[in-house]
Amino acid sequence: MKKKHVSKNVLTLCAVAVLYAVIAYMLYSGGLKRQVTNMLIPTSVYIVLAVSLNLVVGLLGELSLGHAGFMSVGLFSGCLVSIALVDVLPTPLRIVISMIVGGLFAAVAGLIVGLPALRLKGDYLAIVTLACGEIIKNVITNLDITGGPIGLNTKPIYTGAKGLLPYAIALVFVTVIVMMNLKKSKIGREIMAIRDNRIAAESIGINITYCKLAVFIIAAFFAGAAGCIYGHAFANVKAASFDYNMSIEILVLVVLGGMGSVSGSIIAAIVLSVLPEALRGFSDYRMLAYAIVLILVMLMSNNPRIKALREKLKLRRSGRKEGAA
Amino acid sequence: MTPQLIPVPSRGLFTERDAGKKPVLECVNLGINFGGLAAVEDFNIMLGPTEISGLIGPNGAGKTTIFNLLTKVYQPTHGTILLDGIDTYAMNTAQVNRAGIARTFQNIRLFSNMTVEQNITAAMSVDIKYGLIGSMTHMGRYKAEEKSARERAMKLLSIFNMEGYAKSKAGSLPYGAQRRLEILRALATDPKVLLLDEPAAGMNPHETAELMENILKIRDEFQIAVLLIEHDMSLVMNICEGIAVLNFGKLIAKGSPEEIQANPDVIEAYLGKKKEA
Numbered sequence: 242m243k244k245k246h247v248s249k250n251v252l253t254l255c256a257v258a259v260l261y262a263v264i265a266y267m268l269y270s271g272g273l274k275r276q277v278t279n280m281l282i283p284t285s286v287y288i289v290l291a292v293s294l295n296l297v298v299g300l301l302g303e304l305s306l307g308h309a310g311f312m313s314v315g316l317f318s319g320c321l322v323s324i325a326l327v328d329v330l331p332t333p334l335r336i337v338i339s340m341i342v343g344g345l346f347a348a349v350a351g352l353i354v355g356l357p358a359l360r361l362k363g364d365y366l367a368i369v370t371l372a373c374g375e376i377i378k379n380v381i382t383n384l385d386i387t388g389g390p391i392g393l394n395t396k397p398i399y400t401g402a403k404g405l406l407p408y409a410i411a412l413v414f415v416t417v418i419v420m421m422n423l424k425k426s427k428i429g430r431e432i433m434a435i436r437d438n439r440i441a442a443e444s445i446g447i448n449i450t451y452c453k454l455a456v457f458i459i460a461a462f463f464a465g466a467a468g469c470i471y472g473h474a475f476a477n478v479k480a481a482s483f484d485y486n487m488s489i490e491i492l493v494l495v496v497l498g499g500m501g502s503v504s505g506s507i508i509a510a511i512v513l514s515v516l517p518e519a520l521r522g523f524s525d526y527r528m529l530a531y532a533i534v535l536i537l538v539m540l541m542s543n544n545p546r547i548k549a550l551r552e553k554l555k556l557r558r559s560g561r562k563e564g565a566a
Numbered sequence: 567m568t569p570q571l572i573p574v575p576s577r578g579l580f581t582e583r584d585a586g587k588k589p590v591l592e593c594v595n596l597g598i599n600f601g602g603l604a605a606v607e608d609f610n611i612m613l614g615p616t617e618i619s620g621l622i623g624p625n626g627a628g629k630t631t632i633f634n635l636l637t638k639v640y641q642p643t644h645g646t647i648l649l650d651g652i653d654t655y656a657m658n659t660a661q662v663n664r665a666g667i668a669r670t671f672q673n674i675r676l677f678s679n680m681t682v683e684q685n686i687t688a689a690m691s692v693d694i695k696y697g698l699i700g701s702m703t704h705m706g707r708y709k710a711e712e713k714s715a716r717e718r719a720m721k722l723l724s725i726f727n728m729e730g731y732a733k734s735k736a737g738s739l740p741y742g743a744q745r746r747l748e749i750l751r752a753l754a755t756d757p758k759v760l761l762l763d764e765p766a767a768g769m770n771p772h773e774t775a776e777l778m779e780n781i782l783k784i785r786d787e788f789q790i791a792v793l794l795i796e797h798d799m800s801l802v803m804n805i806c807e808g809i810a811v812l813n814f815g816k817l818i819a820k821g822s823p824e825e826i827q828a829n830p831d832v833i834e835a836y837l838g839k840k841k842e843a
Contacts (some may be wrong), residue, residue: 428697447660
């Protein structure tokens with residue numbers, strides 16, 4: 242059984258690696274359509290956002306609707322650092338440093354939003370995080386340094402998909418590995434224990450304050466780093482585009498992929514990024530078709546028959562593994 | 567916090583085994599008011615380091631409230647709790663557990679979406695020596711610590727012959743196994759005092775007999791004190807060395823099982839007053 246877990250995580254990592262290898266090969270050999278090329282960085286960013294939000298929603302079991310806010314904190318702080326360093330440092334070092342700075346700023350925001358999370362839960366926390374996201378958006382929109390409502394001019398640091406892909410891949414891998422590791426560690430167990438039964442978790446000596454803050458800080462860090470990459474992919478970024486709609490979009494990815502499932506989040510992020518493009522054939526009815534597909538997927542994944550089928554497959558797989566071991 | 571010892575006139579019933587040792591748990595005039603209602607009043611008890619004691623009383627007498635006071639789910643409004651001579655006044659639930667009190671719950675509170683093994687290793691967190699960075703990277707002591715935690719978990723599971731359940735979801739276990747798992751989870755925190763809230767509830771006589779043996783076995787093996795709330799009198803009378811009887815938040819009797827059985831106050835609390843002829 243332990244072997245099965247390891248192999249499942251390795252399987253996910255391998256699948257992501259192969260996918261990226263193919264995409265990278267096609268991208269650098271010039272075989273990729275412009276349309277697809279433009280989607281690469283946003284899709285990678287969405288993977289990181291979904292996987293990191295899954296830590297809060299899936300593992301800790303708290304509803305957070307402020308993830309886009311953390312992302313924009315990381316985006317603007319990271320991009321500002323990157324712009325300031327554009328003539329000073331070589332590109333790779335500059336992007337890495339700006340990602341880390343963006344992540345750290347977002348982590349601080351995560352800490353601040355995490356504090357009320359110690360007292361609130363469920364719907365109340367969702368509302369507070371929603372409000373925090375909106376506050377972040379409005380503050381950034383009204384700051385001069387971030388370009389105000391016109392948006393931040395990121396032309397000096399603009400990097401095409403070809404230049405950014407390695408960083409995006411690296412970030413995706415780091416995020417996925419960290420989340421997988423966390424799930425199978427002491428802190429991960431403590432977080433899940435709090436989710437399953439807070440009172441019992443306290444009774445076995447788990448420090449709830451520490452765990453909850455750690456979750457919010459880690460999730461915000463990765464959202465911030467992802468935001469920084471996102472900012473490098475455009476020539477202009479406005480804080481207004483990172484509103485609650487985007488937070489909900491990220492939440493949809495998590496729910497669709499399955500709470501607590503890293504591979505599910507990855508698949509959902511890819512599918513929901515590709516879907517609007519794939520549905521272009523429907524022209525005017527594109528968003529309608531998108532919504533219908535979403536509803537269908539939700540219904541299907543909650544269908545008892547399909548659930549039973551999945552359990553069966555799972556059993557068969559673990560049975561085979563145990564037989565082999 | 568400075569350890570403070572309060573001179574208490576001997577109220578304890580130390581078993582011969584614990585003679586000459588300091589009590590591991592001591593409640594002095596413990597009480598809590600909810601609004602105007604005194605849910606528990608002047609509760610005094612002393613528990614020897616390897617004593618098995620029972621806390622009995624009619625429904626609503628305040629037995630579980632006492633457990634909640636001991637584990638700081640509620641902060642007492644009166645009195646003192648001394649754990650190994652240390653006042654737990656400033657501690658919260660998690661700190662009390664780390665100091666040595668572990669408990670089970672009347673309505674089972676397992677981490678039902680986690681595996682049986684994870685339920686137990688989660689309770690060992692304090693002893694697992696790696697931090698957040700180790701958790702994220704799996705570097706350093708991670709491997710060795712996880713391995714020893716898993717081994718300890720299996721050893722604990724073997725007490726109740728539950729090794730086969732290790733990878734099952736805790737929520738999918740049969741009722742009796744869930745109760746047993748809760749005891750093991752409490753034991754995994756390496757306590758000095760184990761509080762069991764109705765461990766035999768919902769068990770059949772055969773399971774109860776097995777539980778009795780296991781409680782004795784746990785006491786002998788881990789050398790800890792056990793305080794249990796139970797309505798099953800056969801269990802209480804068979805394994806408890808001391809019994810405290812509670813009625814309407816007040817301690818009405820304390821003594822050995824024989825003394826309690828013969829105590830008129832206890833009989834009255836349970837059966838009502840004898841009608842004057």
